[in-house]
Amino acid sequence: MPIAVLLITDRPEQSHKLDRLLSLWGRCAVVDLNRPVAKLPETRQLLISDVDLSSRASVEAMRRALASHKRTGVPHLCLVRDRSARTTVQANAIGASAVLPADVPVKVLLGEVGRMLNGGGGPEPVQQHFLSASAAVADMLASAARGELLPAAAIEEGVEAINRAADRRDLGAWLELVWDHDDATYQHCLLVAGLAAAFAQRLGFPEHARRLVTGAALLHDIGKARIPLAVLHKPGPLTAEEQLIVREHPQIGYEMLCRQGGFAADIVDVALSHHEYLDGSGYPQGLRAGEISDLVRMITICDVYGALIERRSYRAPMAPEEAYRVLVTMVGKLDADLVRVFRQVALPN
Numbered sequence: 001m002p003i004a005v006l007l008i009t010d011r012p013e014q015s016h017k018l019d020r021l022l023s024l025w026g027r028c029a030v031v032d033l034n035r036p037v038a039k040l041p042e043t044r045q046l047l048i049s050d051v052d053l054s055s056r057a058s059v060e061a062m063r064r065a066l067a068s069h070k071r072t073g074v075p076h077l078c079l080v081r082d083r084s085a086r087t088t089v090q091a092n093a094i095g096a097s098a099v100l101p102a103d104v105p106v107k108v109l110l111g112e113v114g115r116m117l118n119g120g121g122g123p124e125p126v127q128q129h130f131l132s133a134s135a136a137v138a139d140m141l142a143s144a145a146r147g148e149l150l151p152a153a154a155i156e157e158g159v160e161a162i163n164r165a166a167d168r169r170d171l172g173a174w175l176e177l178v179w180d181h182d183d184a185t186y187q188h189c190l191l192v193a194g195l196a197a198a199f200a201q202r203l204g205f206p207e208h209a210r211r212l213v214t215g216a217a218l219l220h221d222i223g224k225a226r227i228p229l230a231v232l233h234k235p236g237p238l239t240a241e242e243q244l245i246v247r248e249h250p251q252i253g254y255e256m257l258c259r260q261g262g263f264a265a266d267i268v269d270v271a272l273s274h275h276e277y278l279d280g281s282g283y284p285q286g287l288r289a290g291e292i293s294d295l296v297r298m299i300t301i302c303d304v305y306g307a308l309i310e311r312r313s314y315r316a317p318m319a320p321e322e323a324y325r326v327l328v329t330m331v332g333k334l335d336a337d338l339v340r341v342f343r344q345v346a347l348p349n
Contacts, residue, residue, distance in 0.1 A: 003029045004182070006043040008065060009050040010034055010058055018050065021106065021138050023182035025117065033061050040065060043074050045117055050079045050102055053090040062094050075116045079104075107135040126170055130177045130190070132161035137189050137218070144225035149260050158193075159214045163207075166197035166214075171345065179311045184233055185224055188306060193217040195302040198345045216270040217299050219263070223253025223271065235312075250275055250284050266295050274299050277333035297335040301327060301342050304334070320346050 004026025009015045010033040022028040029041045033051055047066075052058050066076075078096035080087045081103075091099045100112055110131045118127075136158025139151045165174055174194045181187040196217035200210040224232060227249055231242050238246065254272035257263045273296045276282035278289040308323035318326070324346040327339050 003027045003041050003043055004045045004180075005029075006031065006041055006047045007050065008033055008040075008047070008062070010052055010061075011050070015050065017138070017142050018048075020141075020183045020186065021110070021134075022048065022113075024110070024134050024180070024186065025113070026180050027182045031065070033058065033065065037065075043072070045074065046113065047074055047076045048079065048113075049076065049094075049096075052081055053078075053087045053094075054082065059090055059094065066094060077113065077116060105135075106138045107132065110135050110138075126165050126168060126173045127177065129161040129165035130174065133158045133165070133190060133193070133218075134181075134186065136161070137186055140218075140222065141185065141189075141225045144222055144256060150219075150222070150256075152262060155215065155218065158218055159211055162190075162193050162197045162214050162218070163201075163210050165194065166201050166210075169198075169201075169348075171195075171198050171348070175309075179317075184310075184312070185221070187310060189218060189221060191306040191310060192220060192299070192302045195306055195345060196299060199298055199302060199342060202344050203341060212264060212266060213295065213298060215264070216267045216295055217302060219253070219257065219267055220270050220274045220299050220303065221249060221253065222256060223249035223251070226252050226256075247275075247283055266293065269293060270296050270299050274303055276300070277330075278335065279332045281333065294335075294338075297338055301334055301338055304330070305342070305346060 005022045005028045007015060007019060007022060007028060008031045012030060012032045015030055019028055019030050025045055031037060031040060049062060051062055075097040076095055078091040078094070078099045079102040080091055080099055081101075083101060088099055098112060098116060100109060114127060114131050136151075136154045139154040140158070143150050171194065175191070178187055178191045178194065181190065193214055197210065197214045200213040205213065224246075227246060231238065231245055234242065250272050254268060257268045257271055273285070273287060273292060276285065276287040276292050276296065277300075278292060278297075280286050280288040305323055305327055308318045308326055309320060311317045324343060327334060327342065
């Protein structure tokens with residue numbers, strides 16, 4: 001089966017962030033130029049190279065690797081590490097369709113990839129909002145994984161993009177874009193945030209309250225950025241030990257937001273409490289009804305529903321009708337009044 005995006009690099013140890021970012025368009029494969037393969041994987045959408053073109057050996061290795069690719073017609077985005085005329089000439093010589101600096105901001109990179117995948121035209125409005133939100137999630141998760149301060153401006157831009165997408169009342173288009181994303185953590189963040197934005201809109205919240213809801217949803221799983229990817233991306237059920245590791249993410253996210261400061265108390269509360277249930281059966285604190293805020297109740301509903309409809313390589317997603325029925329059966333755990341309103345989000349027709 002053809003992959004969506006192929007990344008060729010001579011520094012695979014540094015390609016992880018780019019690999020996760022490119023999974024926005026589906027399954028991404030990484031080829032280490034230092035370990036040449038007999039034949040490149042078949043690619044259906046885009047090839048991206050991140051190679052030192054100042055090295056003659058690397059240029060020759062790229063030529064050999066791309067010998068068969070040139071006949072496929074798949075576009076090639078070449079990321080270059082210096083902006084000299086010589087490097088640009090080398091990029092064009094190996095068949096680049098477009099050239100960008102390797103250190104280009106995430107938003108610019110995603111915009112160019114989106115343009116190339118749309119045949120050179122600009123993305124549709126919902127796609128543009130989605131690309132902006134994806135760039136924010138990429139910056140946010142990368143910063144969290146490195147133990148750095150979260151990029152407040154990027155997060156605000158992502159919240160704005162998601163709310164503007166919700167204004168179009170086209171949740172179906174948003175979900176289709178999210179489901180194409182091959183990275184589980186990115187997919188879940190964008191899915192829950194999109195659902196929460198639509199939920200807040202249906203509840204008639206004013207703009208400031210909508211920003212709070214969407215921001216809380218976008219950050220609710222930030223603690224997962226510090227959970228090993230081998231556990232997060234395991235293609236199947238987790239062991240009991242792995243489940244305990246994952247269950248640490250609310251506390252990790254809470255501490256992360258508290259250390260940085262500057263986040264609304266309600267958003268910090270959601271990061272800690274989005275797995276709490278009204279009957280006290282949730283975690284990490286076993287809170288009960290009166291101890292759980294309305295915002296946490298909203299995000300928990302979006303979180304549970306989102307997990308049910310997510311697409312995974314190892315299991316089929318639930319249909320919206322079936323997933324909503326699961327919410328209804330969780331009487332005593334979820335806020336029944338909010339679940340009734342959420343039906344307009346899950347099943348709008």
